[in-house]
Amino acid sequence: MEVVNATDQKKEAFLGALDAAFQQPLASAKGALLNASRETLRTQPAPTTRTEAWKYTRTTRIINQAWSHAxxxxxxxxxxxxxxxxxxxxxxxGVFQAEQSTWPEAEGLTVKPLRVALEAGEVEGFGEKSNTPDEWFENLNMAYASDGVFIHLGKNKQIEKPIYILHITAGEQSAAFNRHFFHVAQGAQLNVIQHSVADADAEGFYSVVTEGAVDANASLHIDKVQNEAGKVFQHAVEWVHQDRDSKFDIRTVTLRGHWVRNNLNIAVNGENCSTRLYGTYMPIEKEHLDNHTMVDHRVPHCESDEVYKGIVNDKATGVFNGKVFVRQDAQKTNAFQQNANIILTDDAQMYSKPELEIYADDVKCSHGSTTGQFDEEAVFYLRARGLSEQSARELLVYAFVSEIIEAIGNDALRNYCLEGLTKRSRG
Amino acid sequence: MLKIKNLHASVEGNEILRGLNLEVKPGEVHAIMGPNGSGKSTLASVLAGNEDYEVTEGAVDFEGKDLLDLGTEDRAREGLFLAFQYPVEIPGVSNINFLRAALNEIRKYHGEEPYSASEFLKRVKEKSALVELDGKLANRSVNEGFSGGEKKRNEIFQMAMLEPKLAILDETDSGLDIDALKVVAQGVNAMRSPNRSFVVITHYQRLLDYIVPDVVHVLYKGRIVKSGPKELALELEAKGYDWIKEEVTA
Known part of the structure; x- marks a missing residue:
């Protein structure tokens, strides 16, 4: 194909650099998938702010760079x-560090690098849970993902400890692609912590896609904590499919991030499912934190509950877009969504958009979106009792987002997040 | 205890206090009355350090310190307490936790050790009984869902916990029924001592039946235009403020 304009030239340069840096992608084991995603990347334009789903989040700063990999x-x-x-x-x-890792080995459960599992032919349905053909960035992940975690939990199995996936972005100008695949079989229960961090002087682009299959009566719980120093662009996607009577909970705590885009996509395919999405974000300086979520109720008798709370400071930007589909067959759906924000300065920006599309008539759905200022009267009240201004603000910030963080079941993780929150509210 | 000299203060460019003078000695209770808009609540806000108000002239000496030079929290730490006319609801912040934090910051300011959990709880129990504040309210979020009377009792409870040298009660009686008023007054009276002073700002003489003042002042157009013994309050109640206004303009 002939390169016709500057935008395409930049895209070609971007993809060319990635082709050189990632010559052995995971999907090599699945040639057709790899070719399809490469084809999409070349033929489709990368999303811009003219694309509705990317209206407030610029991708040019990612695409206009030639990333390497070290x-x-x-x-x-x-x-x-x-x-x-x-x-x-x-x-x-994006590269697995075996010597710094531990994983369980027992009958009925598999936890291993996805590359190893794919090469051994152990992964059923790889790439099928995600990759809507028009999601350019998901195709990007498919084309270059070098590794990830494969978890298969057999029927009625449970792992006594959570699986903790730690991703570290380090060095300069490095792109990284991870792809995880979790399959929780009938009646099994899986608890995962996904933690992403970066060196203070790191500059990078990190793309991570998680595919999840939650079978009948099974449960998957994910705590996702993003705390990247430095200048990292992170695009994180979850695609989760729920079978009947299953539970899926995800809590996204973005403590820090230069540029973060989260896309949660939940397909509720079976009846009597419970889906819970909680999140909090507290950008400062010029950070840009974007949460897009989609819950697709396709069948009756399911419930979803979604609460996102944000505090936007300095010149930072927050974005929340929550789509809920209730299909015509999804009668008796109970869907609740709430997004509440506090804007701390005149320069901070928050774009909040709930999108409910309801095609069934016997459902209970509600949504609410509020964006307001910090309550200066409350700060004064607390100071008038002897608290320093800093303590007063910390207390109020904490009070606002604490319902999201306090509910983290794991003590160590909760403490980590509370500490991060305290650092944030000190500004 | 408190010496206010020629205090001028404005909010958004409008001068509200126009040369106010007031001296409160240790152990005294001063009532400040006055018609709406005379500057009563402005005085309370300025003394507490509310930055919405700009002090343009004058001086305030509190226990030998320049009060206007201190931030809101340092005024509280030095022993000034304001019972708010409209206590703020603060969802998610527990009454008890914030009070513990406040008390310990005050203690730290004075170079004292923080309270132990048991000392603190003992104090909570004792002081909440003083204003008949339900123990459950003490544990709830600050003022959230409290009735008007509960909010005012909570203010007095906080005052009892912090044991200030000078307490300013800003229309603490407004909107209270007589039973609630008695409870609030009882809390205040229990705290009266030779070393503690009160400035009671009120619209109604009724409160002064229960908290008996040493001096009553009338605030009008941003200045204290008349001061007298407690009987002055009764006279104001009976005759309204028009005669004062006439006296001032005469």
Missing amino acids: VPTVDADAFAVNDLDAWRLVFVN
């Missing part, structure tokens, strides 16, 4: 959540 030596302990009792799988710039 894997520096990094001590994971310096970044990991303290005192966390978990199986830990460490990635640096």
Whole structure:
């Protein structure tokens, strides 16, 4: 194809650099998928702010760079959540660090690098849970993902400790692509922590896609904590399919991030499912934190509950877009969504858009979106009782988002997030 | 205790206080009355350090310190307490946790050790009984869902916990029924001591039946235009403020 304009030239340069840096993508094991995604990347334009789903989030700063790939030596302990009792799988710039990782081995459960699992032919349905053909960035992930975590939990199995996936972005100008695949079989229960961090002087682009299949009566719980220093562009996608009587919970806590785009996509395919999406974000300076969620109720008798709370400071930008589809067959759906924000300065921006599309008539659905200022009267009240201004603001910030963080079941992780929150509210 | 000299203050360019003078000695209770818009609540806000108000002239000495030079929290730490006319509801912040934090910050300011959990709880129990504040309210979010009377009792409860040298009660009696008023007054009276002073801002003489003042002042157009013994309050109640206005303009 002939390159026709500057935008295409930049895209070609971007893809060319990635082709050179990632010559052995995971999807090599699935040639057709790899070719399809490469084809899409070439033929479809990359999303711009003219694309509705990317209206407030610029991708040009990612696409206009020629990324490379290097894997520096990094001590994971310096970044990991303290005192966390978990199986830990460490990635640096997308590459698995076996010597810094531990994983369980037992009958009925498999936890291993996705590359190994794919090569052994153990992954059923790889790439099928995600990759809507028009999602350019998901195709990008498919074309270049170098590794990830594969978890298969057999029928009625449970792992006594959570699986903790730690991704560290380090060095300069490095792109990193991870792809995870979780399959929770009937009646099984899986608890995953996804933690992404970066060196203070790191500059990078990190793309991560998680595919999840939650079978009948099974449960998948994900705590996703993003705390990247430095200048990292992170695009994180979850695609989860729920079978009947299953539970899926995900909590996204974005403590820090230069540019973060989260896309949660939940397909509720079976009846009597419960889906819970909670999130909080607290951008400062010029950070840009974007949460897009989609819950697709396709069948009757399911419930979803979604609460996102944000505090936007300085010149930062927050974006929330929550889509809920209730299909014609999805009678008796109970869907609740709430997005509440506090804007701390005149320069901070928050774009909040609930989108409910309801085609069934016997449902209970509600949504609410509020964006307001910090209550200065409350700050004064607390100061008038002897609290310093800093303590007063911390207390109020904490009070606003605490319902999201306090509900983290794991003590070590909750403490880590509370500490991050305190650092944030000190500004 | 408190010496206010020629205090001028404005909000959004409008001068509200126009040369106010007031001296409160240790152990005294001063009532400040006055018609709507005379500057009563402005005085309370300025003393507490509300930055919406700009002090353009004058001085305030509190226990030998320049009060206007101190931030809101340092005024509280030095022993000034304001019972708010409209206590703020603060969802998610527990009454008890915030009070513990406040008390300990005050103690730290004075170079004292923080309270232990048991000392603190003992104090909570004792002081909440003083204003008949339900223990459950003490544990709830600050003022959230409290009735008007509960909010005012919570203010007095906080005052009892913080044991200030000078308490300013800004229309603490407004909107209270007589039973609630008695409870509030009882809390205040229990705290009266030779070393503690009160400035009671009120619209109604009724409160002064229960909290008996040493001096009553009339605030009008941003200045204290008349001061007298407690009987002055009764006279104001009976005759309204028009005669004062006439006296001032005469």
